[in-house]
Amino acid sequence: MKFKWVFNSKSLVLICFLVGSICQPVVVADTTVKLKPKLCIKKKVTDFCDVSVDIQWKAEETNNHCVVNQTKNKELDCWSDSTAGMTRDQAHTKVDVVYALLSSGSDEALVSETLNVLSLKDDSQNNSRRRRHVWSLF
Numbered sequence: 001m002k003f004k005w006v007f008n009s010k011s012l013v014l015i016c017f018l019v020g021s022i023c024q025p026v027v028v029a030d031t032t033v034k035l036k037p038k039l040c041i042k043k044k045v046t047d048f049c050d051v052s053v054d055i056q057w058k059a060e061e062t063n064n065h066c067v068v069n070q071t072k073n074k075e076l077d078c079w080s081d082s083t084a085g086m087t088r089d090q091a092h093t094k095v096d097v098v099y100a101l102l103s104s105g106s107d108e109a110l111v112s113e114t115l116n117v118l119s120l121k122d123d124s125q126n127n128s129r130r131r132r133h134v135w136s137l138f
Helices: 009-019
Strands: 032-036 039-044 049-069 074-093 097-103 109-121
Touching (some): 049 109, 074 097
Parallel strands (some): 039 109
Antiparallel strands (some): 032 049, 049 097, 097 109
16 A cells, blocks of 8 residues: 655644644744834924934844944944843934944844934925905905
8 A cells, every 4th residue: 555645735734733843933033123212203394303212122142233323324332242232312313214233243234223204294385375265356
């Protein structure tokens, strides 16, 4: 008697569930950067956004890490042989600010997060209102 093995995704999942110890899930390194606040709202487009931003990061691997303000190309803080850290930046900007976590010896960001800057009033809009009715001649 010959058995014909047919594997599809459902049967593989079932086999992995039953065997368990052989099929370990692949864990992707969980590296995060969190900002508080994530949003800065200003009254006009021409105004500056002034806000104190708390930056908290976490990495799976112990390494030398630095948090940088990529918008201004400014290094904010660095840590040696650590997996987590927290720092603060005083943002004075009219545009979005990108904060990134870098690993030692690398210019490429492991992860980044953006402080979004929004304005309530668009200065390009005409703010004058017609004070008379359309049918008024004077």
